[in-house]
Amino acid sequence: MIKVKQYIITPVFKLWYEATLPGKRVVCHQCNGEGTMVNPNIGVLTAHDMEDEDFRESYMSGVYDVACGCCDGKRVIDVLDYDALSPKMQLAVDKAEKEIAADEAEAYYEQKWGA
Numbered sequence: 001m002i003k004v005k006q007y008i009i010t011p012v013f014k015l016w017y018e019a020t021l022p023g024k025r026v027v028c029h030q031c032n033g034e035g036t037m038v039n040p041n042i043g044v045l046t047a048h049d050m051e052d053e054d055f056r057e058s059y060m061s062g063v064y065d066v067a068c069g070c071c072d073g074k075r076v077i078d079v080l081d082y083d084a085l086s087p088k089m090q091l092a093v094d095k096a097e098k099e100i101a102a103d104e105a106e107a108y109y110e111q112k113w114g115a
């Protein structure tokens with residue numbers, strides 16, 4: 001049984017709580033199950049880079065690939081199994097996610113406008 005940690009807000013006391021909830025294993029969305037990604041240090045390639053035959057060949061053969069940063073090369077990640085939760089727990093998760101999103105939006109605007 002896969003378990004994941006997830007922040008929830010309890011409906012009654014409105015407390016933040018890190019709950020251990022049922023999870024499920026899904027294919028990593030970042031590498032699409034490849035387990036590798038091109039080294040981010042390479043940066044953005046231009047058409048000019050690809051004119052270099054040696055570079056292009058090694059690039060295509062995966063020389064510059066590193067373990068995927070999201071799944072750590074495991075090709076799969078554990079995510080919350082939302083459907084397995086009770087409606088009450090789903091609500092608690094939704095509440096927490098909404099709060100987190102609001103916090104992030106606030107931080108973003110503060111940074112942008114210096115408020």
Ligand SMILES: [Zn+2]
Pocket residue numbers: 028029030031032033034035036068069070071072073074075076
């Ligand atoms: Zn991955």
